[in-house]
Amino acid sequence: MTGLRSLLRILLLLAFAGTAAAQVEVRIQMASRNYVAGETIGVTVSVTNHSGQDIVFQGTKEYGWIDFNLTSNRGVPMTPLAKQAFGGMKVPLGQTMSRSFDLSRIYPLKEMGNYSVYAMVRLPGQSRDGFVSNRILFNVDTARPYWSQKVGLPGKAGQTREYRVLDYNSGRKSMLYAQVINARTGTPMQTHSLGEYLAFRKPSVTLDNRQVMHVLYLKAPTIWVHARISPDGSLLGAELHKNAAGDPLLMTSADGVVQVGNSIPYDPKAEAAARAKVRKASDRPNFLFQ
Structure with a gap:
């Protein structure tokens, strides 16, 4: 009976994830497109929930609920400074919630160049796949x-x-x-x-x-x-x-x-x-x- 209940919970979670896939919108914004090396490089992530119920985004030991994909002007993916752990975020039904992050504390952005960034947000139970935001180009200069x-x-x-x-x-x-x-x-x-x-x-x-x-x-x-x-x-x-x-x-x-x-x-x-x-x-x- 316990195994059956666990299976039902998994099936319900997967069904919810499939339903919400087209009903969660992720957008990012940056106050500027030009930064000086060493400066705070802030990005604001906004998540809109149209899934039909409240969503609590919460990471696990293996996967965080949000990741940033950052590439250099040569198209090379940047490696984070360390494994990141961000506190969870609840998005009530029909609302948009925002959270700000400092990319300069997540990635080594001390060298001048052009970069691009987008965010990926995951539902509880998702691993690698998630909801992808718009992409923003920005510049780091001396x-x-x-x-x-x-x-x-x-x-x-x-x-x-x-x-x-x-x-x-x-x-x-x-x-x-x-x-x-x-x-x-x-x-x-x-x-x-x-x-x-x-x-x-x-x-x-x-x-x-x-x-x-x-x-x-x-x-x-x-x-x-x-x-x-x-x-x-x-x-x-x-x-x-x-x-x-x-x-x-x-x-x-x-x-x-x-x-x-x-x-x-x-x-x-x-x-x-x-x-x-x-x-x-x-x-x-x-x-x-x-």
Whole structure:
């Protein structure tokens, strides 16, 4: 009787898999098609369930519920850095659920070149076959070092990091990146895109008394960005500033504290709210009823 029940469960699972095959849609999206080596290469996988019932995607020891197929510009399949294990995902009937992944942590994407990627999602009980997503082409490139500095870690003798500010020109716009390198191994720990900048003003870079890197660059004709990056590679924040009398600049006090001088802090939300308040006041009629 137990064997019969097991056989029935298997048959029901296979029947469900066959029914769902045309009723599960998988799509992937990437925020950009161009990346700098060492940067996070994010891909979002969206799964839509039209199978007739809820689906719980859950991997096994042998097979994960999702795999990525990545090939180089020569059409050579890339080998993952290690066997991947991703937490399961439940997709209710009629809904679309999404999950984001970092391809740079799954595959060795340190070399410049063109790549293509698609995802394969498996139902419970499936092994090699699954539902294939659309394919996306993307490019990994190198950037020109604009500034670099090696520093020791406070309180950690013998451990050093190298800060780098990278300048990447895609042919249409200039992009700025902040990178932290493990100086012992030479491998990037974190690479952050700081966004587009206007190259007719050179970025300013300095370190404070906590070995935090400060980068000040021009984002728009009157808007500057002050970004801060810690020795562990974390992006601590990015504040906006407006010109005061001349260009803003990084100022270091006698005790090593770095601040932005010759600027006016800029909050676009507060400015939009102030403009809206002025418009509401102007909407009042010229006469008042007594």
